[in-house]
Ligand code: PEP
């Protein structure tokens with residue numbers, strides 16, 4: 183790039199924010215794009231960018247009227263998911279990354295990345311996206327600016343966050359701090375070189391500098407690797423901010439439930455992938471008179487309110503959900519939101535009518551599709567039509583059951599926290615924690631059996647603390663200490679009650695011990711009744727479980743004895759579990775908080791082990 187075109191970049195910077203102008207100039211000089219474009223966030227701009235993406239073949243415009251103003255993208259087959267093994271937390275001290283993260287010296291990493299980014303945007307447009315995570319009228323809005331060379335990222339970020347001029351003007355007015363989030367697909371174009379539909383690089387780096395609160399992402403165009411407001415900022419970097427500032431950035435849904443008397447409760451829930459988080463976030467209760475409203479499906483920022491209560495905010499503007507398994511019969515609320523339009527689908531199948539389809543969307547399987555790889559597909563093909571990690575990206579305000587409180591700048595009081603995993607045995611349908619510390623013990627030992635969707639053996643128990651294993655931006659032991667410290671910062675009487683749930687337990691015949699889906703509202707009702715002091719429970723060595731008749735079974739073909747079977751605490755299973763928990767805790771070494779060591783000792787004693 184010539185001296186004069188560098189100058190053009192500076193002059194073109196439509197901002198009075200000195201740090202932002204300087205950073206954009208620095209990155210433009212490093213990455214050497216053909217042009218720099220500041221994203222304003224308007225509909226007109228989005229129409230123009232998506233039309234360009236259709237032109238270049240990145241997006242297909244859906245012509246089926248069931249999917250208005252919607253598009254499908256098909257990634258490089260090697261760029262379909264988050265790359266945890268290429269994800270780094272580059273704290274100054276290696277100790278601060280802990281055993282759950284990859285680490286590299288930040289100076290070394292920066293210098294390596296600077297080499298990779300040098301000229302990385304040649305032949306492309308560099309987009310500057312000012313964005314805010316959470317409400318713009320929050321007491322302390324959390325700003326970011328993503329620089330990317332992908333227009334697909336711009337269009338997706340517009341669904342997932344509030345972006346553009348409105349945000350930029352406020353960043354300037356407050357001379358505010360913003361998280362600098364740099365992204366490149368890592369595929370520069372030589373003069374005259376033909377672009378591909380999904381540019382990316384075999385070499386991928388998703389790197390976080392926690393002290394600096396910055397993100398560098400290289401080589402991938404896929405969601406969690408490239409939409410940097412989501413996992414990189416709102417979980418990994420935000421978890422570090424939260425540690426330093428006394429709040430919690432968590433991988434949780436938020437659901438509001440109102441009982442027949444009109445009293446409302448907000449429930450936060452942390453579940454690893456493929457454990458029904460989106461279904462729970464958009465739940466249709468099967469119990470008479472109960473109403474559910476959605477507040478969030480993936481991320482929950484919790485701060486301590488004026489009265490010492492925990493208040494949760496969903497910092498996102500859209501849903502970025504796994505498509506397969508989301509269908510008209512099991513999640514009509516999600517399907518209604520998706521089919522209002524304005525959605526971007528990635529790696530789903532195309533119907534002959536110009537719409538999209540994925541496994542589980544409809545009970546009836548289409549006779550012919552174009553699969554996510556572009557091949558003809560019929561039910562006899564013997565393979566899936568949509569990639570198992572294909573996604574829908576849809577504005578959250580299209581969810582009919584969205585609570586009005588979603589828009590509240592200081593969020594909602596959280597009354598209960600659920601930790602849940604997928605376990606065939608051992609873990610009861612629901613267990614109430616004995617205390618806050620015991621609840622943290624449950625969260626820290628949260629486990630799930632690996633499914634066929636993930637690489638590796640199936641049915642292996644993997645520990646996933648608070649469902650945050652890939653997202654804790656610092657030392658996992660310090661993270662648990664931080665959870666522990668919330669008790670003394672909050673009003674203990676107002677702290678949420680904690681429950682461990684397992685919708686997936688099997689009965690003696692190998693079938694599911696619990697019907698799940700909308701009937702999970704019955705378990706939530708029990709939890710709320712516990713908070714109210716109205717529901718009965720049995721004290722077991724692992725916590726409080728429901729008595730057989732304390733769960734409302736009205737209209738279900740189940741008996742109290744079935745409930746008792748679903749919550750039984752088996753001595754032998756727990757002997758095995760205890761050994762597995764001890765092994766897990768040993769990995770934390772010195773970083774394990776004393777309170778959790780004490781919880782483990784207490785459990786051992788109660789189990790008579
Ligand atoms: C993602 O991979 O972009 C993502 C949202 O992650 P997950 O659904 O696994 O939480």
Ligand code: NA
Pocket residue numbers: 339340341342343344345499
């Ligand atoms: Na938006």
Ligand code: MN
Pocket residue numbers: 433480
């Ligand atoms: Mn998630």
